[in-house]
Amino acid sequence: MGFDNSITYDEALAQYVGEFGRGQRLFVAVTSLNFIPNAVIFYLMVFLTLDPITKRHWECTNPADAACAAIWQAPSPTAFCSMSQSQWAWTNTDNLAAYFNMVCGDKWKVQLLNMMMFIGCLIGAALFGHLNDTMGRKKPLLLAQLACIVAVFLSAAAPPNGYWFMAFVRMAMGVAAAGQNQCVAVLSAEIAGKSRRGVSSAFSGMFWPTGEFVLVGLAYGVHNWRTFTIITGCLSVAGLLLWPFIPESARWLLSQGRQAEGTAVVQRIAALNGTRAPPVPLRTMQPKVDLAAEAEEAGMSAADADAALHKDADAVVLALPGANAGADGGEIEAAATECAVVGGAGAATVPGLQQPGAKAAKRIGLLDVLRQPKLLVRTLVLVFTWFSLYIVSYGVNLGAGALPGSLYMTFSLLTVAELSAQLMTAVIVDRTGRHVILSCGLLVSGTACLACASTTHSTARAALAVIGKYGCTVGMVVLGTFTTELFATPIRASAMGVFNEAGRLGSIIAPLMLMVGAAVRPADAVYVPFLAFGLVALLAGLLTLVLPETLGAPMAENIDDMNQLQSLFSAKPWQQGPFATIKFLFKARAARAARMRRSGHGQPAMEQQQQQVQDARKPEQQPSVAVEGSSLPHIYVECAQLKEGSSSEPRAAAVQQQRRQQQQDTSSIV
Numbered sequence: 001m002g003f004d005n006s007i008t009y010d011e012a013l014a015q016y017v018g019e020f021g022r023g024q025r026l027f028v029a030v031t032s033l034n035f036i037p038n039a040v041i042f043y044l045m046v047f048l049t050l051d052p053i054t055k056r057h058w059e060c061t062n063p064a065d066a067a068c069a070a071i072w073q074a075p076s077p078t079a080f081c082s083m084s085q086s087q088w089a090w091t092n093t094d095n096l097a098a099y100f101n102m103v104c105g106d107k108w109k110v111q112l113l114n115m116m117m118f119i120g121c122l123i124g125a126a127l128f129g130h131l132n133d134t135m136g137r138k139k140p141l142l143l144a145q146l147a148c149i150v151a152v153f154l155s156a157a158a159p160p161n162g163y164w165f166m167a168f169v170r171m172a173m174g175v176a177a178a179g180q181n182q183c184v185a186v187l188s189a190e191i192a193g194k195s196r197r198g199v200s201s202a203f204s205g206m207f208w209p210t211g212e213f214v215l216v217g218l219a220y221g222v223h224n225w226r227t228f229t230i231i232t233g234c235l236s237v238a239g240l241l242l243w244p245f246i247p248e249s250a251r252w253l254l255s256q257g258r259q260a261e262g263t264a265v266v267q268r269i270a271a272l273n274g275t276r277a278p279p280v281p282l283r284t285m286q287p288k289v290d291l292a293a294e295a296e297e298a299g300m301s302a303a304d305a306d307a308a309l310h311k312d313a314d315a316v317v318l319a320l321p322g323a324n325a326g327a328d329g330g331e332i333e334a335a336a337t338e339c340a341v342v343g344g345a346g347a348a349t350v351p352g353l354q355q356p357g358a359k360a361a362k363r364i365g366l367l368d369v370l371r372q373p374k375l376l377v378r379t380l381v382l383v384f385t386w387f388s389l390y391i392v393s394y395g396v397n398l399g400a401g402a403l404p405g406s407l408y409m410t411f412s413l414l415t416v417a418e419l420s421a422q423l424m425t426a427v428i429v430d431r432t433g434r435h436v437i438l439s440c441g442l443l444v445s446g447t448a449c450l451a452c453a454s455t456t457h458s459t460a461r462a463a464l465a466v467i468g469k470y471g472c473t474v475g476m477v478v479l480g481t482f483t484t485e486l487f488a489t490p491i492r493a494s495a496m497g498v499f500n501e502a503g504r505l506g507s508i509i510a511p512l513m514l515m516v517g518a519a520v521r522p523a524d525a526v527y528v529p530f531l532a533f534g535l536v537a538l539l540a541g542l543l544t545l546v547l548p549e550t551l552g553a554p555m556a557e558n559i560d561d562m563n564q565l566q567s568l569f570s571a572k573p574w575q576q577g578p579f580a581t582i583k584f585l586f587k588a589r590a591a592r593a594a595r596m597r598r599s600g601h602g603q604p605a606m607e608q609q610q611q612q613v614q615d616a617r618k619p620e621q622q623p624s625v626a627v628e629g630s631s632l633p634h635i636y637v638e639c640a641q642l643k644e645g646s647s648s649e650p651r652a653a654a655v656q657q658q659r660r661q662q663q664q665d666t667s668s669i670v
């Protein structure tokens with residue numbers, strides 16, 4: 001049986017291509033340009049629905065009406081809404097709030113448009129999550145781009161009595177925009193190597209605040225809502241023109257067994273990086289198939305199923321128990337003998353060897369995690385954390401219009417805070433523990449939001465809102481990477497789907513909180529929502545202290561690995577000395593090891609190490625004999641006996657390492 005000399009995608013990047021070179025940065029930048037029109041779409045309503053009352057986009061229908069004239073001189077929503085609708089008329093419907101008459105008793109319709117957008121995001125996250133797994137990343141991105149362009153231009157054609165038409169189109173816009181965001185995020189994470197994935201995601205995320213800057217500039221220069229919307233649609237069309245230059249994810253191609261296409265993408269990246277593509281094949285990541293089970297499920301008899309298995313299988317690996325064989329019914333690393341089964345005919349007996357039961361390893365699911373109290377608590381804390389970060393992040397931006405001062409200046413400062421937080425987090429995310437960054441970001445954000453609600457000083461309120469946005473962004477940048485590292489490979493994708501839905505629920509409730517705040521305290525619409533944002537963020541920041549640190553830990557492959565991750569309270573570092581707790585919280589990765597992993601060079605040394613691993617895995621050839629009494633008739637067993645007195649640990653370790661690498665390759669980053 002020949003040795004498989006293929007390597008994984010991550011090994012190809014680390015040893016030959018480079019983990020985040022010029023080619024990857026270029027592709028991430030081109031892909032992430034789609035974030036710019038999407039950021040404009042998400043926060044469009046902040047500027048299109050500025051209060052038309054205080055902007056004096058109305059006039060008194062009777063110039064002799066002294067009461068109306070007095071209100072016009074010093075307009076306030078409370079005084080304006082005390083007049084009858086016959087006393088005033090709109091003079092300018094460039095504002096969407098005036099166009100749909102979303103004032104006074106109908107002011108809630110403004111935030112409902114935002115809620116419809118995020119309800120669409122909730123649907124889009126689930127829909128495109130499925131499409132990403134079945135169609136790849138590039139085709140769903142094209143579908144989302146086309147749908148978003150159609151929805152944006154349809155919204156620009158809404159008639160004056162078409163509020164509910166606009167609400168439906170905003171929901172469709174949310175479905176498409178969420179699909180784009182998800183495809184871009186996955187492509188940006190999957191193109192980089194393991195040690196540079198966090199940096200790649202942070203680099204991609206910086207295009208989102210760039211889109212927010214574009215939004216402010218457009219809003220300052222364009223005041224007609226219909227013209228503004230059409231320009232936004234044109235930005236989306238520009239993003240569509242970049243689609244042919246975006247490569248499909250090589251990881252996804254390899255997971256589907258499309259080795260030639262995946263290799264072509266890697267070669268393209270290597271050419272742009274100025275490095276060389278790997279000289280050995282890339283390993284595909286197709287799951288193993290139980291041919292016997294499939295045959296029996298198809299209605300075949302036991303004999304026919306056995307014959308079909310013999311006919312279709314090219315090779316079957318038998319795990320034979322050795323000195324240190326496991327007893328859990330799973331795979332067994334043979335300490336005394338390694339055997340490989342190949343097709344053939346005839347029968348013979350191998351004395352002293354027994355075939356293990358054909359019991360398949362149990363497939364774990366998210367319900368298996370929820371049955372364990374420790375992991376259940378961890379999951380619930382993460383659900384609340386995702387919910388908290390989304391409600392605060394979107395709530396602060398959507399509530400910028402209620403903050404004192406110039407909306408353009410306030411929104412620009414919020415964007416600066418977001419961009420600087422992403423830059424700072426990108427620098428420290430692979431040097432400081434994820435756990436402490438997330439907790440500190442939430443605590444800072446919660447404290448700032450509470451202070452913003454409690455003060456009435458206009459400058460202080462704006463400054464505190466900016467600080468709250470900064471802390472929230474720090475947490476959001478690290479949360480995705482942190483969550484994927486906390487869950488095992490077989491359930492990682494489903495877990496990320498649950499957490500994303502929790503976040504989307506938070507984004508839906510954010511405009512609802514702003515609506516409630518305006519209804520409860522019309523004169524101070526900031527108080528109620530920012531009070532709620534602060535309390536939620538503080539509680540989440542405290543709860544994250546029970547989460548374990550994952551920096552430097554291997555990716556979990558099963559529930560046992562998840563249980564081995566230690567939190568502050570399970571490790572109890574304070575028992576080891578006064579500085580042990582600080583060291584645990586600010587767990588740093590060794591700089592030298594990080595530099596070696598990130599270099600992507602030094603191929604000769606790595607090739608030598610790889611060859612040593614391959615040599616350790618190659619068995620000595622021995623005569624082939626067959627196993628009698630096997631449930632698989634007419635198969636040969638090629639056994640490689642270890643030399644007497646030689647150690648089996650290096651070989652067992654190599655097999656263990658290969659299996660873990662194959663399992664890691666099947667993981668998906670959401």
